[in-house]
Amino acid sequence: MAEVIGVRFKEGGKVYYFDPDKNKLKNDDVVIVETSRGIECGTVAIANKEVADDEIVHPLKKLIRKATKEDRRRLEENKRKEKEALKICEQKVAEHGLEMKLVDVEYTFDNSKILFYFTADGRVDFRALVKDLASVFRTRIELRQIGVRDESKMLGGLGVCGRPFCCSSFLGEFHPVSIKMAKEQGLSLSPTKISGTCGRLMCCLKYEQDAYTDLIKRTPKVGTLVKTPLGRGLVVETNLLARTLKVKMDNTPDDAAPQSFKVKEVRVVKNNYINNKGNKKGKEKEPESEELRKLEDK
Numbered sequence: 001m002a003e004v005i006g007v008r009f010k011e012g013g014k015v016y017y018f019d020p021d022k023n024k025l026k027n028d029d030v031v032i033v034e035t036s037r038g039i040e041c042g043t044v045a046i047a048n049k050e051v052a053d054d055e056i057v058h059p060l061k062k063l064i065r066k067a068t069k070e071d072r073r074r075l076e077e078n079k080r081k082e083k084e085a086l087k088i089c090e091q092k093v094a095e096h097g098l099e100m101k102l103v104d105v106e107y108t109f110d111n112s113k114i115l116f117y118f119t120a121d122g123r124v125d126f127r128a129l130v131k132d133l134a135s136v137f138r139t140r141i142e143l144r145q146i147g148v149r150d151e152s153k154m155l156g157g158l159g160v161c162g163r164p165f166c167c168s169s170f171l172g173e174f175h176p177v178s179i180k181m182a183k184e185q186g187l188s189l190s191p192t193k194i195s196g197t198c199g200r201l202m203c204c205l206k207y208e209q210d211a212y213t214d215l216i217k218r219t220p221k222v223g224t225l226v227k228t229p230l231g232r233g234l235v236v237e238t239n240l241l242a243r244t245l246k247v248k249m250d251n252t253p254d255d256a257a258p259q260s261f262k263v264k265e266v267r268v269v270k271n272n273y274i275n276n277k278g279n280k281k282g283k284e285k286e287p288e289s290e291e292l293r294k295l296e297d298k
Contacts, residue, residue, distance in 0.1 A: 003019070005017070007043065011168065027045065030042070030075075031067060032064045033064055078109065082106065085116075089133060100119070100124050103118055103150075103154055113140040114133075114140070115142045152167055153168050154168070179201070184209070216240065222235050224270070226245070226268055233248050233250055243262060244261065
C-alpha cells in the first residue's frame with residue numbers, strides 16, 4: 001500500500017496519482033507537481049488516501065509544493081498568453097493554407113513548451129507551421145491532432161439533456177460505445193437521437209449497459225418457444241425493464257392478440273430463433289448503414 005493524492009490538470013480531465021511527500025492535502029488544493037511534460041500546476045481531486053501498489057504507475061513522482069501566490073499569478077499569466085497564442089496560430093494556419101481547425105492552446109506551467117490542439121479530416125503536413133511558430137514564440141512547439149470527442153471535451157457545452165457534457169464535467173476517460181448498446185436498450189437507431197453534439201454516439205449509452213446485458217441474459221428472446229400457465233407459445237415481444245413478455249399462443253387463432261406474462265411465469269422450451277415464416281435458424285444480423293457506423297468512429 002502507498003499513500004497518494006489524485007491530481008487533475010483540466011476540469012473533467014483524468015486524475016493522476018502523486019506522492020504527497022508527507023503533506024496533508026484536501027480537495028481543490030492547487031499544487032505544483034512534476035509530470036512527463038515538465039513542471040505542471042493542477043488541482044487535488046482526491047485527498048490523501050492509501051491505494052494498492054498494483055494501482056500505481058511506478059515510479060510515483062512526488063509533490064513539489066502547494067501553489068504559492070506567485071504560482072497562481074503565473075497560471076493566470078499563462079491563460080492570458082494562451083489566448084494570444086491561439087490568435088497568432090490561427091493567422092499562421094491561414095497563411096500556410098492548411099485544412100485544420102484549431103481547438104485549444106496550452107502552455108506548460110514552466111513555459112518550456114506550447115501545445116496546439118487541432119482537428120482535421122486527414123493527415124496534415126504542419127512542419128513549416130511549427131518552424132514558423134517556433135520563430136515567433138522562441139520555445140518548443142507541439143501540434144496534436146485530436147478527434148471530435150476530444151474537441152467536445154475541451155470546449156464543453158450542453159447536451160440534449162440540458163446538462164453540461166459528461167466528457168467535459170466528470171468523465172476522466174472515454175468509454176467504448178457501440179450501436180449494439182443502442183439496439184439492446186431498445187432505442188431509436190436514428191443518428192440524430194443517439195448521437196451527441198460531437199456527432200458520435202452519446203457517452204451515456206454506457207451507463208446502464210451492464211444492467212441491460214444482465215436482463216438480456218435472463219429474458220427469453222423474441223422467437224423463443226416457451227411454456228406458459230396458458231400453454232405453449234412463441235415470444236413476439238419483450239420488455240426488459242418491466243420484465244414482461246408477449247407470447248403468441250399455439251392454442252389460439254392466428255389473428256388472436258398475444259398474451260402478456262411475467263418472465264418468471266414462463267419456461268423456455270426451445271431457445272432457437274424462429275423467423276416469421278416458422279423456420280428455425282440463427283438470428284440474422286441486421287445490416288447497419290454507413291451513417292450509423294460513422295457514429296462509432298473516434
